[in-house]
Amino acid sequence: MTVESTAARKPRRSAGTKSAAAKRTSPGAKKSPSTTGAEHELIQLLTPDGRRVKNPEYDAYVADITPEELRGLYRDMVLSRRFDAEATSLQRQGELGLWASMLGQEAAQIGSGRATRDDDYVFPTYREHGVAWCRGVDPTNLLGMFRGVNNGGWDPNSNNFHLYTIVIGSQTLHATGYAMGIAKDGADSAVIAYFGDGASSQGDVAESFTFSAVYNAPVVFFCQNNQWAISEPTEKQTRVPLYQRAQGYGFPGVRVDGNDVLACLAVTKWALERARRGEGPTLVEAFTYRMGAHTTSDDPTKYRADEEREAWEAKDPILRLRTYLEASNHADEGFFAELEVESEALGRRVREVVRAMPDPDHFAIFENVYADGHALVDEERAQFAAYQASFTTEPDGGSAAGQGGN
Amino acid sequence: MAEKMAIAKAINESLRKALESDPKVLIMGEDVGKLGGVFRVTDGLQKDFGEERVIDTPLAESGIVGTAIGLALRGYRPVVEIQFDGFVFPAYDQIVTQLAKMHARALGKIKLPVVVRIPYGGGIGAVEHHSESPEALFAHVAGLKVVSPSNASDAYWMMQQAIQSDDPVIFFEPKRRYWDKGEVNVEAIPDPLHKARVVREGTDLTLAAYGPMVKVCQEAAAAAEEEGKSLEVVDLRSMSPIDFDAVQASVEKTRRLVVVHEAPVFLGTGAEIAARITERCFYHLEAPVLRVGGYHAPYPPARLEEEYLPGLDRVLDAVDRSLAY
Ligand SMILES: Cc1ncc(C[n+]2csc(CCOP(=O)(O)OP(=O)(O)O)c2C)c(N)n1
Numbered sequence: 001m002t003v004e005s006t007a008a009r010k011p012r013r014s015a016g017t018k019s020a021a022a023k024r025t026s027p028g029a030k031k032s033p034s035t036t037g038a039e040h041e042l043i044q045l046l047t048p049d050g051r052r053v054k055n056p057e058y059d060a061y062v063a064d065i066t067p068e069e070l071r072g073l074y075r076d077m078v079l080s081r082r083f084d085a086e087a088t089s090l091q092r093q094g095e096l097g098l099w100a101s102m103l104g105q106e107a108a109q110i111g112s113g114r115a116t117r118d119d120d121y122v123f124p125t126y127r128e129h130g131v132a133w134c135r136g137v138d139p140t141n142l143l144g145m146f147r148g149v150n151n152g153g154w155d156p157n158s159n160n161f162h163l164y165t166i167v168i169g170s171q172t173l174h175a176t177g178y179a180m181g182i183a184k185d186g187a188d189s190a191v192i193a194y195f196g197d198g199a200s201s202q203g204d205v206a207e208s209f210t211f212s213a214v215y216n217a218p219v220v221f222f223c224q225n226n227q228w229a230i231s232e233p234t235e236k237q238t239r240v241p242l243y244q245r246a247q248g249y250g251f252p253g254v255r256v257d258g259n260d261v262l263a264c265l266a267v268t269k270w271a272l273e274r275a276r277r278g279e280g281p282t283l284v285e286a287f288t289y290r291m292g293a294h295t296t297s298d299d300p301t302k303y304r305a306d307e308e309r310e311a312w313e314a315k316d317p318i319l320r321l322r323t324y325l326e327a328s329n330h331a332d333e334g335f336f337a338e339l340e341v342e343s344e345a346l347g348r349r350v351r352e353v354v355r356a357m358p359d360p361d362h363f364a365i366f367e368n369v370y371a372d373g374h375a376l377v378d379e380e381r382a383q384f385a386a387y388q389a390s391f392t393t394e395p396d397g398g399s400a401a402g403q404g405g406n
Numbered sequence: 407m408a409e410k411m412a413i414a415k416a417i418n419e420s421l422r423k424a425l426e427s428d429p430k431v432l433i434m435g436e437d438v439g440k441l442g443g444v445f446r447v448t449d450g451l452q453k454d455f456g457e458e459r460v461i462d463t464p465l466a467e468s469g470i471v472g473t474a475i476g477l478a479l480r481g482y483r484p485v486v487e488i489q490f491d492g493f494v495f496p497a498y499d500q501i502v503t504q505l506a507k508m509h510a511r512a513l514g515k516i517k518l519p520v521v522v523r524i525p526y527g528g529g530i531g532a533v534e535h536h537s538e539s540p541e542a543l544f545a546h547v548a549g550l551k552v553v554s555p556s557n558a559s560d561a562y563w564m565m566q567q568a569i570q571s572d573d574p575v576i577f578f579e580p581k582r583r584y585w586d587k588g589e590v591n592v593e594a595i596p597d598p599l600h601k602a603r604v605v606r607e608g609t610d611l612t613l614a615a616y617g618p619m620v621k622v623c624q625e626a627a628a629a630a631e632e633e634g635k636s637l638e639v640v641d642l643r644s645m646s647p648i649d650f651d652a653v654q655a656s657v658e659k660t661r662r663l664v665v666v667h668e669a670p671v672f673l674g675t676g677a678e679i680a681a682r683i684t685e686r687c688f689y690h691l692e693a694p695v696l697r698v699g700g701y702h703a704p705y706p707p708a709r710l711e712e713e714y715l716p717g718l719d720r721v722l723d724a725v726d727r728s729l730a731y
Binding site: 126146201202229297360374377 | 436437439440441442444462463464465466468469492493495496531532533534535536672701702703704706707708709710713714720723
């Protein structure tokens, strides 16, 4: 199939399988453009004080959610927060070189992550620990890179969860290309690409919007607007609300309350289903907040006020769902108590696994540089081996080796 | 008036001086304003010179360099910060296809006085893309000048000179040395920007290095002295142009040369120096020019970087090999 024919392809599912929701005009397309950012619609199903509010467009996507599934979302958020907190303290204890905390972004990540299907493919940034959790990636695998024992740490194909990407925005193009491949294959999987508000300024992200629109790629762009790109507020990246960017590229954009796990689930499901039906890309802007520092090497007191964080704490995604679960009798004390125990056990396991994580073999430097091998790498590996051996075979090897490592 | 300061502080003082003395100088980059940059190199500059002079840019490297080119065309002298070495590549297109070539294309009628500051190199235990040494990729491109200071005094003076240069200068800052302190005499008459300097005299062998590796070579020379070997250390300071005369003069004296850099050896700065010095000093050399540097492999994760980076032992090993000829 040529690229051109992909662009013109028909929806991959027959019209008969379209859900009622799909026949509606997309919410993004309905919005009138705003240049001030003042009047934006925030999709919300759970208010900050935990009340369920109706939304005629998105209720359908969570209408059949069971109390058990709701408890599952809560459990995911609590455990991923626990994992994140453990990683932060492991960094403080010197076990990790760096950590990028997701604190505050649990609802955006769990809601969107739980909306994906096993055959979908996820392209994360470096902060998507909650999404990794949803994809079944062992959380301890995420820590190798931050501990400095590897530059990745997992097989992306075993959970359809791509490696973390440090270069801002690059992965949005990979996601788009992957989605173009899905379309060429005639499959009905979809792709979701994560990125931040800062990343929205990168050329790669603009190009991924262009490509995905032109080729009608089944990709959902999930932007977690956590209000900050290190020290720069979103206003230093854009003058229009980010979700409105999509309009200029010809696909819908929607802003969802990123601290509302139900809304994130519903909106992402909607967007993924659009993609599956061959209706192309969607931009979802999850409006949320990075409650911690950018990473453990950052000092947010240099650039932002405490009051801001306090205001967002009142919108905490976990508390909000807890209030709702309790008020609707979907969870009892026993559930929360058990989860507490599970959470502690997770923390302990993460700590133990990280502390036991061995340093990589020295020869790992030369591993997997090429798939087919390379004479220069072989030569350098041999030189390296001879050099290493020169320390251990020297009669007073102890003193020679003792000089090393500077 | 000499003062002891860290390299990061010396660059900060240098930028401050440039902002003070020339209203056309601008600082641009991600987080350079309130935060003062992730390494605090621009600390306090926005507070004192305002947001019109010290500009927090959107998170877009191609945008940063591309707009700096436009500002330079309009008569400004932008000094842009790339946050880390591995993030210069989104801007590489603008640097290589535009910044480097525009002066020639315009028959010399326009000037592009843009400084691109790049904290580079390893040794700080960072995650990937935060420890690279891509200087050869820039030195290979005609139209760019490429320099790297190794100490606070050079950091201070070379930054002034880079800003005053009418050519684009890629200014590689040895990030693991940011906190190393040294004397800075702000009233001295500095060496020219592209002149190499002998930082330790010796007679048995020349070590040539730049940026972060100069200190390693000085330590190696001190260690070698205890074994009765006299090593000369040349700080190249500039990778484009390279002061081959200075290296040649040293090699004619010592007859042996080892070039040391963190970047991969293959097709690197050391390869160029080895070739040139072999041409110039063939009859003086007692041994082939040897190189110590990184491998033909991606920069490894932090826990392996000590194996990857040239340390004292690897430098001394090369010294022994050279002396064995
Ligand atoms: C190309 C590139 N430039 C700069 C950086 C350094 N950097 C790392 S994270 C970051 C801010 C990212 O902000 P945003 O996209 O909003 O995501 P967040 O970290 O807030 O989740 C910057 C500037 C980088 N990793 N890649």
